[in-house]
Amino acid sequence: MTIDPSEIVYFEWGFVRITATLVFTWITMFVLALVSFLITRNLKSEGKISKGQNILEALIETIRSQIKQISQQEPGKYLPFIGTLFIFILASNIFSIIPGYKTPTGSLNTSIALAICVFLSVPVYGVADQGISGYLKEYIKPTFIMLPFNIISELSRTLSLAIRLYGNVMSSSIIVAILLGVVPLFFPVIIQALGLLTGVIQAYIFAILAIVYIASATEGEKKKKKIKN
Numbered sequence: 001m002t003i004d005p006s007e008i009v010y011f012e013w014g015f016v017r018i019t020a021t022l023v024f025t026w027i028t029m030f031v032l033a034l035v036s037f038l039i040t041r042n043l044k045s046e047g048k049i050s051k052g053q054n055i056l057e058a059l060i061e062t063i064r065s066q067i068k069q070i071s072q073q074e075p076g077k078y079l080p081f082i083g084t085l086f087i088f089i090l091a092s093n094i095f096s097i098i099p100g101y102k103t104p105t106g107s108l109n110t111s112i113a114l115a116i117c118v119f120l121s122v123p124v125y126g127v128a129d130q131g132i133s134g135y136l137k138e139y140i141k142p143t144f145i146m147l148p149f150n151i152i153s154e155l156s157r158t159l160s161l162a163i164r165l166y167g168n169v170m171s172s173s174i175i176v177a178i179l180l181g182v183v184p185l186f187f188p189v190i191i192q193a194l195g196l197l198t199g200v201i202q203a204y205i206f207a208i209l210a211i212v213y214i215a216s217a218t219e220g221e222k223k224k225k226k227i228k229n
Contacts, residue, residue: 005102006109021107028092028104059087063207070208071215078214081121085114086207089165093199105199108166115162118210119154126217135217157213165206 008020039052063083067075089105096103104110126135139150 004107004109005104006107008102019107020102021104021109024092024102025104025110028088028095031095032087032091066208067211070211071218073215073218078125078211081117082207082211082214085117085210086203089114089203089206090200093196093203096199097196103199105165105202108162111162111166114165114206115158118161118213119158121210122154122213122217125214129218138217157209161206161209165202 005020005024009017010020010023011018035052039050039056042050043053044050060079060083063086064075064079067073067078067082071078092103092105095101096106105114123135126138129135130138140147
């Protein structure tokens with residue numbers, strides 16, 4: 001049984017390897033881009049709007065609301081990044097019910113790549129809000145002795161993000177594969193449904209943690225604004 005879709009190699013030439021992870025990542029992105037184009041090409045601000053626009057607006061408003069509640073900041077600047085993370089992970093997990101589809105988030109490579117994106121976004125947003133010196137000062141608070149511990153904290157939470165997403169997505173797939181071999185079809189279908197629910201929850205948790213980490217990097221600027229007011 002193949003656990004990680006990166007172990008499935010469709011083409012290899014020298015250092016170039018086309019794996020299932022890469023193929024299904026691009027398929028997922030293509031589907032999302034196509035659906036986005038079809039929904040947004042005829043957007044309306046008044047009158048009767050399509051079901052697709054209704055769903056899209058509800059999704060965006062939900063994401064905006066969650067970002068605002070957690071970060072206590074205006075969600076506009078975080079929405080593109082957090083929304084992309086959430087929708088990609090959500091779509092990858094939902095598509096897993098399609099026979100033959102290999103969910104990209106079931107690959108440790110994808111989980112690490114997504115976690116690295118969050119890791120890099122933290123200093124980007126932090127520097128944008130506080131400046132380089134202001135952001136770097138956060139690493140030596142309350143005293144410079146905390147510098148190595150703060151750096152380790154940044155690295156460890158990136159690792160935990162990757163392992164959490166990979167472990168939860170793959171655990172449900174492994175359980176279903178085992179049950180298919182030992183029990184009738186009905187029970188694995190229930191487990192698959194529970195696995196799908198777990199995948200949706202993991203997309204939400206990953207996005208929430210990303211907001212928390214980014215908001216912590218911009219908290220200093222938020223405190224300054226409160227003091228000024």
